[in-house]
Amino acid sequence: MRRRRAGSVAASIVAIGLAGVCGPPVLRGQAPAEDNCRVCHAALGDPRLTPPVEAFATDVHSARGLGCADCHGGDPSVAGMEGMDPRKGFVGRPSKRRSIDLCGRCHSDATYMRQFNPSLRVDQVAEYRTSVHGQRLLQRGDTAVAACANCHPAHSIKPAVDPTSSVNPLNVSTTCGACHASAEHMRAYGIPTDQKAKYERSIHWEAMSVRRDLSAPTCNDCHGNHGAAPPGVSSVGNVCGQCHSVQAAYFGGSRHADTFQMIGAPGCATCHNNHEILASQDGMLGVGEGAVCGNCHSPDDPGGVVATALRQAVDTLRWSLDSAAAILTRAERAGMEVSQAQFDLDAVITELVSARAAIHSFALDSVRPIVDEGLAATDTAFVRGRRALADLRFRRTGLAVSVLIILALVAGLSLKIRNLRQARAGVSHGGNHG
Amino acid sequence: MASYGRRWDALYAWLDERLDLTAIGKIAQKKDVPVHRHTIWYYLGGMTLFLFVVQVCTGMLLLIYYRPSADEAYESVQFLMAEVQFGWLVRSIHAWSANLMIFTLFIHLFSVLFMRAYRPPRELTWVTGMGLLGVALAFGFTGYLLPWNELAYFATRVGTEIVGVFPVVGDFLLRVARGGEDVTGATLTRFYAVHVAFLPLLTTAILGLHLYLVQKLGMSVPPRVEREGGPAGRMKFVPDFLMRDLVGWLIALALLAALAAFIPAELGTKADPFAPAPAGIKPEWYFMFMFQTLKYLPAHIMGIEGDVVGILGFGLAGLVVLLLPFLDRRTARGEKSPLVTWLAIAAIVFIIVLTYLGYTMSPTA
Amino acid sequence: MAENQSAPPVASRRRFVDWLLGTSVGGLVAAVVYPAARYVVPPASAESAASSVTLPFSPDDVEPNTGRIFKFGSQPGILVRLASGEFRAFSAKCTHLGCIVQYRADLSQIWCACHNGHFDLNGHNVEGPPPAPLPDFEVNVRGDQIVVSRGA
Numbered sequence: 001m002r003r004r005r006a007g008s009v010a011a012s013i014v015a016i017g018l019a020g021v022c023g024p025p026v027l028r029g030q031a032p033a034e035d036n037c038r039v040c041h042a043a044l045g046d047p048r049l050t051p052p053v054e055a056f057a058t059d060v061h062s063a064r065g066l067g068c069a070d071c072h073g074g075d076p077s078v079a080g081m082e083g084m085d086p087r088k089g090f091v092g093r094p095s096k097r098r099s100i101d102l103c104g105r106c107h108s109d110a111t112y113m114r115q116f117n118p119s120l121r122v123d124q125v126a127e128y129r130t131s132v133h134g135q136r137l138l139q140r141g142d143t144a145v146a147a148c149a150n151c152h153p154a155h156s157i158k159p160a161v162d163p164t165s166s167v168n169p170l171n172v173s174t175t176c177g178a179c180h181a182s183a184e185h186m187r188a189y190g191i192p193t194d195q196k197a198k199y200e201r202s203i204h205w206e207a208m209s210v211r212r213d214l215s216a217p218t219c220n221d222c223h224g225n226h227g228a229a230p231p232g233v234s235s236v237g238n239v240c241g242q243c244h245s246v247q248a249a250y251f252g253g254s255r256h257a258d259t260f261q262m263i264g265a266p267g268c269a270t271c272h273n274n275h276e277i278l279a280s281q282d283g284m285l286g287v288g289e290g291a292v293c294g295n296c297h298s299p300d301d302p303g304g305v306v307a308t309a310l311r312q313a314v315d316t317l318r319w320s321l322d323s324a325a326a327i328l329t330r331a332e333r334a335g336m337e338v339s340q341a342q343f344d345l346d347a348v349i350t351e352l353v354s355a356r357a358a359i360h361s362f363a364l365d366s367v368r369p370i371v372d373e374g375l376a377a378t379d380t381a382f383v384r385g386r387r388a389l390a391d392l393r394f395r396r397t398g399l400a401v402s403v404l405i406i407l408a409l410v411a412g413l414s415l416k417i418r419n420l421r422q423a424r425a426g427v428s429h430g431g432n433h434g
Numbered sequence: 435m436a437s438y439g440r441r442w443d444a445l446y447a448w449l450d451e452r453l454d455l456t457a458i459g460k461i462a463q464k465k466d467v468p469v470h471r472h473t474i475w476y477y478l479g480g481m482t483l484f485l486f487v488v489q490v491c492t493g494m495l496l497l498i499y500y501r502p503s504a505d506e507a508y509e510s511v512q513f514l515m516a517e518v519q520f521g522w523l524v525r526s527i528h529a530w531s532a533n534l535m536i537f538t539l540f541i542h543l544f545s546v547l548f549m550r551a552y553r554p555p556r557e558l559t560w561v562t563g564m565g566l567l568g569v570a571l572a573f574g575f576t577g578y579l580l581p582w583n584e585l586a587y588f589a590t591r592v593g594t595e596i597v598g599v600f601p602v603v604g605d606f607l608l609r610v611a612r613g614g615e616d617v618t619g620a621t622l623t624r625f626y627a628v629h630v631a632f633l634p635l636l637t638t639a640i641l642g643l644h645l646y647l648v649q650k651l652g653m654s655v656p657p658r659v660e661r662e663g664g665p666a667g668r669m670k671f672v673p674d675f676l677m678r679d680l681v682g683w684l685i686a687l688a689l690l691a692a693l694a695a696f697i698p699a700e701l702g703t704k705a706d707p708f709a710p711a712p713a714g715i716k717p718e719w720y721f722m723f724m725f726q727t728l729k730y731l732p733a734h735i736m737g738i739e740g741d742v743v744g745i746l747g748f749g750l751a752g753l754v755v756l757l758l759p760f761l762d763r764r765t766a767r768g769e770k771s772p773l774v775t776w777l778a779i780a781a782i783v784f785i786i787v788l789t790y791l792g793y794t795m796s797p798t799a
Numbered sequence: 800m801a802e803n804q805s806a807p808p809v810a811s812r813r814r815f816v817d818w819l820l821g822t823s824v825g826g827l828v829a830a831v832v833y834p835a836a837r838y839v840v841p842p843a844s845a846e847s848a849a850s851s852v853t854l855p856f857s858p859d860d861v862e863p864n865t866g867r868i869f870k871f872g873s874q875p876g877i878l879v880r881l882a883s884g885e886f887r888a889f890s891a892k893c894t895h896l897g898c899i900v901q902y903r904a905d906l907s908q909i910w911c912a913c914h915n916g917h918f919d920l921n922g923h924n925v926e927g928p929p930p931a932p933l934p935d936f937e938v939n940v941r942g943d944q945i946v947v948s949r950g951a
Contacts, residue, residue: 213930243928245915334698337516343870350898353913399695402830406688409823413677413684415816420674495838505850509872519837684827 036079037068052155058164059156064116071102096147097137100125103148127227134227144188151175151225167225170208172218173199198276206279217243236267236274244268250360271295282318285359286311309364313371314355320378321348327385334392341384348377461649467675468655468665475545476653476675477682482542483641484683485535488690489573490634492528500580502626504619507582508704515701526694532574534686536720539570547758547778550765551654557759559651562644564756569637574718576629582622587705588715590625591617596728599741618707657765716792723785724748726792751781851948854878858886858940866902866909871947875899876936877909878945881920888936888947889922895929909933 042053056062061070069076073089084090094102104125106112113122128134128147136142148154151166158165166175177196179185186193199205199219207216222239223230231239237257241248251257251268260267266274271284271292286307287294293307324345328338351374358366450456467476499518501510514521543563546552552560579590594617598608613620655665669675717725727748731740754761764771852871861867866879868891875891879902889909891899898913908925909918916927923932939946 207930211930215928215930245927246913332516333700339516339873340870343873343875346875347899349896350913353896353898357913395695399691402691403688405823405826405830406684406691408819409827410681410684412816412820412823413681416820417674417677419813419816495835498839517842519840519842520834521838523834524838 035067035069035076036083037072037074037076040079055153055156058158060159061157096143096149097141099148099154100128100134100137124226127224131224131226131228144185146179150179167220169214169216169218172220173205176219195275198273202273202275202277203279204277236269240268240272246357247360250358250366254360254362256362280356282311282314282356285314303362306362306364310359310362310367313364313367314352314359317348317352317355317371317374317378320375320382321345321352324348324378324381324385327382327389331385331388331392334389336388336391338384338388341381341388344377345381348374348381351377462672463670465649465652465671466668467653467671468659469667469669470655470659470665472549472656472659473669475542475549477679478538478542478545479648480679481682481686482535482538484679484686485531485538486637486641488531488687489528489535492524492531493630495524496528497630502580502623504582504622504705507580507622508701511581511583511701515699522698523694526697526699527690529699530690530693530697532577533719534690536570536574539567540720543567544778544782548775549654549656550762550771550774551656552759553654553657553762553765554759556647556651556654559644559647560759561756562640562647565640566637566644569633569640571720573629573633574720576625576633578718579617579622579625580629581701582705583702584705584709584712585702585715587617587707588711589717590621591711592715592725593717593721594621596725596741596745599739599745601742601746616707657768657770719789719793722792723788726788726795851946854945854947856945857943858945859943861886861945864904864907868899868901869947871936876947877902877933878938878947879909879920882907886938886940886945887920887922888938889918889933890936891933893929894924894931894933895927900933 038053038056041049044050056068067076068074069089072094073091074085075083075088075090077083078085084092091098091102107120108122108125110122113120129138133145133147136145137147153166158168160167160169162168163170165171173196181193181196183193204216204218207213208218220228221242237248237251241252248268257267259265260270272278272280283290284292287297287299287304288311291307291311293304297304297307299305299308325342328342328345331338332342351370355367355370355374358370361367446455467473496514499510499514499521501507511525514525546560546563575590575593579586594608594611597611598604600607609615611621611624612618613624659665716722724744728741728744731744733740735743758774759766762771762774765774852869854869856867861878861880863880863884864882866877869876869878869888871890877889877891877900879887879889881887893900893911893913893916895911895914895916898911900909900911900916900918902908903910906917907920909920909922910916911918911927911929914928916929917925918929918933919925921932922935924930936947936949939948
């Protein structure tokens with residue numbers, strides 16, 4: 001073990017030394033007038049040697065004026081195999097272990113990187129060393145783990161904002177999944193390979209892929225990217241709380257926070273899952289069928305009682321909102337003016353959403369006031385709706401009056417017609433009328 | 435009572451001096467209507483006219499609040515239904531009266547047909563009547579789009595699409611009808627102009643001619659009645675027939691009020707040109723039978739597109755009906771014409787059956 | 800006297816029919832003219848609120864660095880008066896889950912209580928879950944009136 005350690009340390013020193021000798025390329029990556037590496041490799045038509053050259057045209061390094069030799073060393077001004085000169089720093093295809101130092105040679109140098117993009121971080125290698133991938137590679141020599149080129153394809157590295165980039169938020173799960181969803185690859189590690197599939201069923205993926213909300217989390221948002229490691233059981237809440245701050249605040253103050261820590265339950269993921277986070281439903285509350293509280297609580301224990309009460313509170317508000325909206329719609333369809341009532345009712349959505357967030361305090365005292373406020377508003381809307389429907393009676397009354405008048409007129413006319421007919425018949429009999 | 439009578443007489447005398455009301459009065463007094471067992475059908479023309487007058491009045495009222503632009507039309511109708519006092523009543527009566535008017539128009543058409551009233555010398559009355567039928571259907575089609583709601587938008591899309599099926603001139607006609615390639619705000623403005631200006635003017639002209647002809651030529655007596663020895667008697671138009679007319683009109687008014695109160699006009703959702711068409715787009719009921727027939731025609735009939743055959747078929751049928759007075763030689767000669775009767779009955783059955791199918795068949799069938 | 804016995808009943812019947820006709824015609828005319836007259840008189844909110852709305856309060860009712868919810872047609876809006884005195888108006892429906900937003904004077908930002916979403920005074924979503932900015936309205940102050948309209 002010690003020997004291995006020493007060996008790898010020595011290798012690191014040598015690698016770093018070599019990297020130091022070659023040094024970072026000079027200011028602004030002055031590409032030599034003739035990049036023979038590219039010319040020759042492109043012309044070769046070899047399935048291994050030519051594709052990198054073709055791909056490199058799309059690479060962000062190429063766009064910044066860097067060339068083959070800036071990473072691989074050697075002398076690009078010399079045509080032919082002589083250019084691949086170890087004395088000129090040629091390293092050929094670096095090993096996975098070496099690639100970290102190769103990339104880090106520039107990307108950990110703040111002074112150097114400042115020329116290109118002052119806001120880019122320069123601690124990727126340092127972070128990588130803390131990651132599971134980094135620790136397995138650097139300490140155990142496991143070359144099956146990911147290193148720089150596994151996530152950033154070596155010759156077609158694109159910035160994350162580029163939609164075709166392997167590290168664009170939309171593509172991250174595919175990039176991670178290249179290894180983590182492969183049963184064959186992960187067999188030696190004994191960890192599940194269903195995370196990608198689960199994630200793609202989640203609401204976060206739907207937000208990103210369907211609603212194009214790129215602020216939704218993907219693998220790196222919770223696990224870190226260069227320092228990738230699963231968050232510790234106690235820090236799950238912090239990670240989720242980055243976005244879901246209101247729920248996290250409620251949860252942090254609730255009795256579950258300490259209890260979960262004590263029993264080693266993974267915070268938010270206990271009820272909401274870690275990868276397969278589905279859209280939250282009111283049905284998750286309570287101790288009934290499909291409700292998560294019931295996984296630990298029985299209906300009669302104190303927690304179960306609270307869960308049932310919480311569910312009831314939210315259900316009541318939602319049902320109230322729905323039925324008030326329904327009666328107002330009915331009135332509206334009948335042609336009554338209810339826009340003010342509908343406007344005021346819309347505000348109850350705020351209460352409903354707030355109540356659902358307040359659930360995470362697992363205390364009725366936080367949820368009840370919000371629900372009660374909402375119920376007051378729905379009650380008002382209901383009253384207004386019923387009043388509007390009652391106004392329909394006014395219309396029916398108006399109709400009845402109008403029809404009565406018309407019928408009276410019809411009766412009058414019919415009588416008149418009969419009179420005229422009689423009068424005409426009477427005239428022929430010679431009678432005279434006043 | 436007596437003073438009113440004197441004042442009324444004085445007013446009448448003043449107007450008579452200037453407008454010669456007495457002459458008009460004499461013509462009105464002379465007008466009479468034959469009385470026989472089919473006299474009841476004589477009321478239908480006047481009923482249609484009454485409903486048209488209701489349309490004009492409610493239509494003018496609607497003009498006060500309606501805004502004919504794609505951005506504002508729907509909202510203005512919504513405003514009218516919700517905020518304007520009795521706006522719901524005016525709009526609902528307008529919508530129901532339109533349907534009722536076309537219904538009575540069809541009954542009037544078929545009763546005239548069965549009674550052979552189109553025979554000489556009343557051919558022009560029939561032709562102008564057909565003109566009024568076309569105008570009424572055009573009123574219905576253009577008016578339907580004006581609220582700019584989802585149902586109307588798609589029904590207009592489908593309806594104008596069918597116009598484009600005409601051979602040779604179809605595309606041109608479609609562009610003129612729509613005011614462009616698609617149904618847009620331009621279509622709305624165009625339909626509004628037609629509905630509110632072009633058609634009313636046309637109606638005035640054709641209706642004027644139609645009524646003049648009815649007045650000049652008098653009421654026709656069905657050949658059957660003539661063969662049986664003529665009408666039992668004659669009823670004076672003023673006041674007898676007119677009062678019975680009024681009774682019918684008042685009942686129609688009561689019916690409109692009831693329909694408006696119990697089944698007010700719907701509005702639905704605002705038209706969204708970019709939304710996919712909802713399932714089951716239907717035209718108004720008076721176009722339904724044609725719409726459904728087109729659905730049943732195969733894609734190609736003897737090398738010609740099925741739709742084209744359908745449209746031309748209906749066009750031909752319309753032409754035959756228009757020229758009926760000139761085609762029905764037997765009636766002109768005074769003989770019985772059972773063919774016309776059977777064809778008319780077949781047409782009625784066809785219309786009823788296809789309208790029924792149009793409403794009961796699921797849209798995916 | 801005996802011959803006249805038949806005259807009064809017929810005459811009174813005739814008079815009754817005439818009275819009935821006259822009264823019901825009058826009733827019908829009233830039943831038609833009354834709704835038509837009410838219809839023609841413009842209602843309180845003179846225009847359909849499709850594109851512009853006059854707010855039911857005056858500029859002086861709104862202090863600087865405060866906000867107020869108003870009704871734009873059937874949608875909620877929020878009127879914000881900046882510390883400089885300028886008026887701005889946005890849709891008050893949070894772009895996250897539709898909660899009604901409010902103005903936070905301590906942050907000089909528009910804030911949504913539901914999930915802690917923050918919008919700056921240009922309506923841009925600057926913090927929290929809202930994925931999109933709040934749509935803005937055009938505000939015009941005409942003397943004692945504030946008119947909010949949908950921008951061109």
